[in-house]
Amino acid sequence: MSAERQLTVLSREWCHLCHDLIEALKPLQAEFGFGLQVVDVDADEALEARWNELVPVLLEGEVEICHHFLDEGAVRAHFQRIG
Template sequence: MNAERRLTVLSREWCHLCHDLLDALKPLQGEFGFEVEVLDVDAFPELEAEWGEKVPVVLAGDLELCHYFLDEAAVRAHFQRIG
């Protein structure tokens, strides 16, 4: 699958907001057919330094679509824009 059809979620293993966001993404993933790559910021010092306590964060490439809570409208708009 190409990079356009992938979202990256910056997460933490112990973060309940992260787990909630990932669960909320599943219906959209089924609808739009994209992959989700989950990166634990605690395993990557450079990500932890950049994003700190802002997780969870949903990224489409370098573009931040939302953080803390899923912005379903932003995710929908992204996939509708790229087709």
């Protein structure tokens, strides 16, 4: 898997679920070699309006992989689908 592949976590500074999801992603990041961008939804009104109650959300581009908690199976299935 190329380091060019970038996943995004929509997060909040004060959100323990967000911190947990980011931490839980580390082994998968090492395995699949993707970059990780963390975006604070509270800093962007449009993101907050769209994703507010689902945060944390794991995305690749506009594709939602999972939300609230890391779904390792969904991440693996995502990478299998995209090759």
